[in-house]
Amino acid sequence: MRTTSPFRLAAMLACLAAVLAAGRYSPIGDYVQAVKNERSASIAFDEFGASDQRQLEEWIRTEASKLREPPVDAVIDRVWKAIPGYNGREVDIGATIAQAKAMGLKPGGNPQDFPWVFREVAPAVQLDELEPAPVYRGNPNKPMVGLMINVAWGDEYLPSILNTLRDEKTKATFFFDGSWLSKHLETAKGIVKEGHEASNHAYTHPKMSALGEARQRSEIARTEALLKDRLGVKNKWFAPPSGDYNGLTVRVASELGLRTVLWTLDTIDWKSPPPDSVVAKVAARAEPGTLILMHPTATTEQALKGIIRAVRAKGLEPGTVSDTLSSARAERRKP
Incomplete structure (x- = not known):
């Protein structure tokens, strides 16, 4: 067997150490x-x-x-009748x-x-899935208030009312009496053009419950034809004049594709109360889902800005009937 001399072994070890050192410290090693x-x-x-x-x-x-916040189904309430759902x-x-x-x-x-x-x-049950029943308010979980303005006479206060709505960046629902609408189409077109909602208030402002089925149907259908054909509106609400209706009214309106809607809070502005008293009333009683009834009167002309601001001060947002009664969520406003 061939052996390696001690000198040769030492040389090999020194070489190996040099290689290792080069690998650690040379550019290659780096x-x-x-x-x-x-x-x-x-x-x-x-x-x-x-x-x-x-x-x-x-x-x-x-x-x-x-x-997670669960949806709320639309229901028929013993007191408030049809209450819309809430997402x-x-x-x-x-x-x-x-x-x-x-x-x-x-x-x-x-x-x-x-x-x-x-x-x-979305809730499992929506408002349009309920049996025909009137609506008096929106869902109490929705921080909105509906502004209803029933129009059956005059137009002298409408420009000022529209200016206030424009200044406050607020929309409302105008329920037009058909006989008024036929004489003030240009005014109504201007209202719709500004983004407000136009809806049905019968044709001759009758006491609906005193009418037979044919006459009730005619009162609603004639105004609905004006809304559709002359204003290009696809409407879904009927507000009976003076809030007077019966079961027949609700059924006829439903057969015409409309749900009967009334109000939660009446300003009684047609009696000309002081504007400050109307604002105070709204400030005290407005709640989520409240529908506020007004007319184009001097009282509403002077009180409207205060009404809107009183609603917002309570963390609620004023808007149309459709927006208030829809199940879509709304964020609570910071007062």
């Missing part, structure tokens, strides 16, 4: 070490990111279950996670400050 460090850092980042992502998703799902809401988990990742957020902190993405959940 490159090798950099690659190793980068790979190590990448692995550590990936492991942290995946863990953090799992924690974020778990936290979002846990908190989301606490934020619930739930967190859109996928959209919230995607948004949180895009913003580089991590789990924890105050859930109220988190950028949740919500989606609405």
